[in-house]
Amino acid sequence: MIQRNPCIANIKAGYLFPEIAKRRREYAAAHPDAKIISLGIGNTTEPILPHINTGLTEGARRLGTVEGYSGYQDEGILVLREKISTVFYKTQFAANEIFISDGAKCDIGRLQLLFGAGVKIAVQDPSYPVYVDGSVLTGAAGGWTGNGYAGISYLPCTAENNYFPNLDLIPQNGLVYFCSPNNPTGAVANKDQLATLVEAARAKGSVIIFDAAYSEFIRDPALPKSIYDIEGAKQCAIEVNSFSKPAGFTGVRLGWSVVPMELKYESGQSINADWSRIVSTIFNGASNIAQAGGLAALDDDGLKEIRSLTDFYLGNAKLIRSALEKLGISCIGGDNSPYIWAHFPGRDSWEVFSQILEKCQVVSTPGAGFGPAGESFIRFSAFGHRNDVEEACVRLSRLK
Ligand code: PL4
Numbered sequence: 001m002i003q004r005n006p007c008i009a010n011i012k013a014g015y016l017f018p019e020i021a022k023r024r025r026e027y028a029a030a031h032p033d034a035k036i037i038s039l040g041i042g043n044t045t046e047p048i049l050p051h052i053n054t055g056l057t058e059g060a061r062r063l064g065t066v067e068g069y070s071g072y073q074d075e076g077i078l079v080l081r082e083k084i085s086t087v088f089y090k091t092q093f094a095a096n097e098i099f100i101s102d103g104a105k106c107d108i109g110r111l112q113l114l115f116g117a118g119v120k121i122a123v124q125d126p127s128y129p130v131y132v133d134g135s136v137l138t139g140a141a142g143g144w145t146g147n148g149y150a151g152i153s154y155l156p157c158t159a160e161n162n163y164f165p166n167l168d169l170i171p172q173n174g175l176v177y178f179c180s181p182n183n184p185t186g187a188v189a190n191k192d193q194l195a196t197l198v199e200a201a202r203a204k205g206s207v208i209i210f211d212a213a214y215s216e217f218i219r220d221p222a223l224p225k226s227i228y229d230i231e232g233a234k235q236c237a238i239e240v241n242s243f244s245k246p247a248g249f250t251g252v253r254l255g256w257s258v259v260p261m262e263l264k265y266e267s268g269q270s271i272n273a274d275w276s277r278i279v280s281t282i283f284n285g286a287s288n289i290a291q292a293g294g295l296a297a298l299d300d301d302g303l304k305e306i307r308s309l310t311d312f313y314l315g316n317a318k319l320i321r322s323a324l325e326k327l328g329i330s331c332i333g334g335d336n337s338p339y340i341w342a343h344f345p346g347r348d349s350w351e352v353f354s355q356i357l358e359k360c361q362v363v364s365t366p367g368a369g370f371g372p373a374g375e376s377f378i379r380f381s382a383f384g385h386r387n388d389v390e391e392a393c394v395r396l397s398r399l400k
Pocket of ligand 1: 244
């Protein structure tokens with residue numbers, strides 16, 4: 001009989017977000033009258049705004065015409081790639097350095113094909129689980145040790161280091177996943193910090209995969225929205241980004257990755273050329289309708305809508321953070337990011353998750369699901385309808 005891929009056996013049962021959804025379903029089944037509010041999974045709730053939505057519907061309409069029809073567009077529609085370079089990177093990238101995807105998570109999963117199972121991995125701890133789980137699935141990390149996966153360098157991000165890790169822990173010739181604004185802590189690295197990250201990666205011959213999925217939530221103009229705001233990053237970093245959160249495209253599916261021409265392996269070969277080969281081999285491009293919506297999102301009216309949608313979620317974040325702080329719970333995040341990271345010292349985070357669900361009928365995300373340093377924290381997501389968030393804030397006072 002065919003054998004199971006041993007890497008799958010290495011992965012802990014249950015990916016974090018389906019596990020939370022399962023616990024919510026179980027609670028709902030046992031309490032059919034409960035009106036549960038989710039501040040758990042970071043899933044957008046508000047309708048796509050009119051200008052961007054017209055981009056999507058127009059894209060669909062054009063497909064029904066001879067002049068407007070288009071088929072496969074493997075690496076993405078050229079004008080969208082050019083527009084992304086203009087809007088986000090001050091035109092510093094050519095279209096062939098920008099690859100349109102069906103979302104940041106999908107590219108995070110595929111990017112490891114560039115480096116193979118032997119590559120050493122470092123992640124911020126806590127971090128978005130896909131970096132670690134994806135590494136286990138490709139064989140770059142081993143089995144669960146009881147406190148993390150074998151072969152992963154966890155870089156703790158705690159209050160003591162102001163949520164920016166000790167870069168001495170970055171492996172030689174490895175892959176470093178870095179997310180800013182950070183999921184789950186909501187912390188945003190400043191320019192000096194990112195400059196030290198780039199310097200450390202270059203000194204160690206490592207590549208950074210910089211996840212900027214929440215960059216449009218940054219309001220402080222001094223904070224960098226892209227790793228390419230930093231000198232030298234083109235030689236050591238790939239950036240992934242997404243329309244999911246800023247444009248409400250979590251269900252539409254559209255993102256991009258930047259793989260600069262300057263980025264090379266030790267052998268001097270081009271990482272961009274390999275990524276192009278991988279994308280054209282195992283990915284057939286994002287939906288042309290989604291890309292039409294993406295184009296609309298990046299013109300003047302679309303960018304205003306992105307601002308207004310992200311402002312709305314940041315408004316939710318402010319309410320949640322202030323409700324928690326009124327209870328004396330220490331928090332970070334929520335000001336330049338849609339996540340609030342709340343500390344419950346000495347407590348087991350799954351146990352706090354259950355307590356919040358039972359006392360408040362509010363779903364959150366236990367910090368331990370994001371890595372060992374997430375223990376005793378809870379992540380609250382600001383994605384929700386305003387009346388639900390207001391109601392959740394009232395109910396959270398039951399935690400007193
Ligand atoms: C639940 C740092 C959320 N089922 O939509 P994408 O693929 O363009 O982007 C996904 C993504 C990428 N990078 C970061 C993210 O936080 C996310 C989305 N994360 C969350 O609650 O942490 C949604 C999670 C979804 C998932 O597994 O991604």
